[in-house]
Amino acid sequence: MQTLRNVVVLLHLVGFAVLFGAWVVEAAARRYQATRVMNLGLLVAAVAGLALAAPWGLDGDLNYTKIGIKLVVLVVIGALIGISSSRARKGSPMPAGVFWLVGALTLFNAGIAVLW
Numbered sequence: 001m002q003t004l005r006n007v008v009v010l011l012h013l014v015g016f017a018v019l020f021g022a023w024v025v026e027a028a029a030r031r032y033q034a035t036r037v038m039n040l041g042l043l044v045a046a047v048a049g050l051a052l053a054a055p056w057g058l059d060g061d062l063n064y065t066k067i068g069i070k071l072v073v074l075v076v077i078g079a080l081i082g083i084s085s086s087r088a089r090k091g092s093p094m095p096a097g098v099f100w101l102v103g104a105l106t107l108f109n110a111g112i113a114v115l116w
């Protein structure tokens, strides 16, 4: 059971890596736009994160305040990416500030996961 949970943690980290990696690629290319790869990473991190938030009966209490904040931040990131993608399809790209906010919120979620 512990190994299975560790595999889900690994999947969660892969989701984070895909989301943040895709964001860094766009930032480095100075495109400042949301991409489908960001959406994919967010989805993987969300599904694995929700699975990790379930009580697995293993030692260690879950910090539901922290998990709740992470969930809210994830929903905000998803909304920003979703709104940006639909605006881009209509020909009006997202403001650069929103792009930086997506990266900052992603890093914030990883930060509270590791530091709190």
Ligand code: HEM
Pocket: 009, 012, 013, 016, 019, 042, 045, 046, 048, 049, 050, 052, 053, 067, 068, 070, 071, 074, 077, 106, 107, 109, 110, 113, 114
């Ligand atoms: C963009 C969104 C997210 C990012 C970047 C992120 C990032 C991370 C990272 C880097 C860790 C590893 C921490 C460590 O091993 O010390 C982690 C762990 C964890 N995350 Fe997330 N996370 C996100 C969303 C979520 C969501 C939505 C949930 C649940 C609703 C969640 C639940 C958890 C849990 C329960 C752990 C602890 C795993 C363990 O027992 O070690 N995460 N997250």
